[in-house]
Amino acid sequence: MGQQISRRSFLKGGMAAAAGVAASSIPGTEALAAPDESKQLATLIDISKCIGCEACVDACSEVNAEKYPNPQKPFPKMVPNRVPVEDWSEKQDVNDRLTPYNWLFIQHAEVEINGAETELTIPRRCMHCVNPPCVKLCPWGAAKQLENGISRIDSDLCLGGSKCKKVCPWDIPQRQTGTGLYLDLMPSMAGNGVMYKCDRCYDRVADGELPACIEACPEDVQTIGPREEILKKARALAKETGGYIYGEKENGGTNTIYVSPVPFEELNKAVEKGKGKPHLKPVEDTMARANNLAAAMLIAPVAGIAAAVGKYINRSKTVSKGA
């Protein structure tokens, strides 16, 4: 009887403790986990300056051409039949959406500014989140986050599982079937190709150069710098122009900060969304829910030990009562 009661109280007590901690966030751990904003590189994109000339899109394709896949056909048959074959190798010129061969594209939005119909053009690519789910949730570690906040997918390791795309709030990574490591493992049963997305020209940045899209832009739409500085600039610009910001808080914060003359709700309605064409909706911090449970994992063993001690004390009481 004594044993049963303490097990029940273990369950109740342990769960209550875990739930209580999970429900509240612990200020100390937040401070520990705060990213070093002075090390992360962010980009400010001033939408009002963009003229949609696509110089950035062309520069991106040119500079990254050597990173593009060269899949060999025919592709090995994949099992089961429903596994989608995603082949862009003969559509490499498509640049009105994201593809494995096009990591940046211009989104168009017809909006009203001061009563006049205007077309705004928006360069769209990976947002380079501060805590990127594509990097953190890849089951193999094929996606990496550099110290400067840039996230990139290693095309030598990626198996093309596409989980990164599914957990990305904007569905950014794009798959090319028939290329990559999966061909050397079990090509019919596991893997599907390699995922591709903007890597912020990490190799150029490492050499002290600008990402290709920033260098090519004739209108200085983009500014790159330490995150803290870029956020200050974005807030100042928004204040000065009565503009709106996107990317500062989305998904827990990204390193791509858009400033727009019209609210992003309007922009989101106006742009064409779909496969390879990301939205501009608000995005909650997708990693937060589970990360908030991390503190409960520290409390859990304590609860277990407490339950064992409680059981022992209960049993001692029962035994001494019996005697």
Add this chain to the structure above:
Amino acid sequence: MNQNLANTRVIGLPSRWIYLTTTFFLVLSGFGQMPIFKRYYIADIPGLGWLAKFFVTHYIHYLGAIVFLALTAFMIADYLISKRNSRHVTASGYVRIALLTGILISGAMLVIRNLTGTNFAPEFIIFLDLIHLGLVMVFLFVSLYCLIFKKHWTTER
């Protein structure tokens, strides 16, 4: 009478069921971290659609880990406090403890990896992923072996 029956069990039924259920969901949600359940139609089974939702399996895995950590601590503390003098851990028990230790430590490192601001070296992350999966597979085989050949975690002194 009932008291005697209860005393013949080394580990009570509730603990046993918690262990089995939690391990089941941990293994299921753990394998669900890889994009296999949708590919192989398992998520098409009515009621199992959640297996293809990555943030759901991720959360369930964390919940399972919390329960498993509490249970493990309880089992170890209970053994040290109440059973150390009457029972000793068997060889197969030590093997399973060693495997679980590796799984729990690599799992804890992966939880830390997921926090905002953590930036482990890419090679280390790959190592953690493979170790975590590898040890789980070995643990499952060892557990199956122990189940078939009735190898207990502890025996009487």
